[in-house]
Amino acid sequence: MKIRSKITLIFTLTTCTLLLATFVSIYYFAKVYSEKEFYEHLSKRAKIEADFFLKAEELDSLTFNEIQTEHLLHLTNEHAYVVPKSNFSSLPEPILSFASSITDNEAATQKINDTAYFGIIYAHHQDDFIVIVSAIDEHGINLLHSLKNILLIAFITCSIIIFIVGVFQAKQVLIPISGIVKRANEIRASNLHLRLDTGENNDELAELSSTFNNMLDRLETSFEIQSNFVSNASHELKNPLTAILGEVEVALRKQRTVDEYIASLNTIEKESNRLEILVKCLLELAQADHDNKGLIIESIRIDELMLIVKSDIDKIKPENQISFDFSELPETAECLIVQGSQSLLRMVLNNIVENACKFSTNKPVKIKVSANENWVEIEVDDKGIGIPPQELKNIFEHFFRASNARAFNGFGIGLPLAQKVIKIHGGSLIINSKEGEGTNVKIRLPNYRQAVSIDR
Known part of the structure; x- marks a missing residue:
């Protein structure tokens, strides 16, 4: 199902569900109010019926006529029963079962099919009488039926309108996405310079x-x-x-x-x-x-690895002037341990230190090793030819060589390779250089406490 259809469906179902709940609530409370009002009317009718039957000898015929004219309006299927409480068993079913539920303290109500029953205990001349009035609220039933039809028609009409509005709104909402899809389909390897329109909305x-x-x-x-x-x-x-x-x-x-x-x-x-x-x-x-696939991961102590690198450089360039600064080594040797591939790190460090010696024509090269609880840092500083500032941003491109380094042997692969290897180990490589003054290389690697996970 497309997103447009999903949005329309969800919007329609949600709104129609709320609308249906509202209409059902209206109908329910209207029905409750109608029944309550009819029972109140029956309660008044029961009192009048009791007075009519029990006090007939105390009232003249004119008074009865006034009562009948004012109160005893005709009700559909109306029945009234006034019997002594001691002899209510003579009542027919289902009046009998209803009469047994009437107590002295409160009136009783019941509805069987469409017929409503109201009953009370009426005291007269030290005797208790059961007064029961039953009738059908035809007017209320007709009103509720009309209300139900109105609500049903309104619900169907509103559902159709909501669906149409949902389709329109979903289309409007997805117009930008359609534009994104169309533009993305136009982008190929030959026109990667094309970009999507972000618009003015910050959404x-x-x-x-x-x-x-x-x-x-x-x-x-x-x-x-x-x-x-x-x-x-x-x-x-x-x-x-x-x-x-x-x-x-x-x-x-x-x-x-x-x-x-x-x-x-x-x-x-x-x-x-x-x-x-x-x-x-x-x-x-x-x-x-290929990143870290197939690498052999081991614990490497960086200060010891740097001494191995110095030994390697001594064999290649015995005239080098490499010196170490171990003044900021941590108190615990564990902080100097990193997790990684010793062969790759050794190759990278050899390349960086050898470059420092080569481009400084064997001038002094200082290597500083420091560490804290999370990181090990190697800093290689030389006094060589440096890198022109406008070319510094290109040093990690494959085969790139600075304009002042053409007289030295090399292929421009060492630094891109070093950056990749250090990145694999979760570290960073930062190079600062000034032409004619020298270059500073900082390598930061996470130690065993901060080491990133490298898949074997």
């Missing part, structure tokens, strides 16, 4: 449109990054392959000396190593793109 539909537009912003950015990634990856892979094929082609054109073959093989080996490193980086990036 749920505007919030929905805004949320959808935010999703489109992320999708557009993702498509652009993917497109740039494929283009840049193709370009980076093409360069070493072109160099290898060119060197092989040149070597095969004619007979060459051993030294020339060795030089060609050295060039091929160099380009092959470059290609291997690039493919390895792409594989690592692809692994990180």
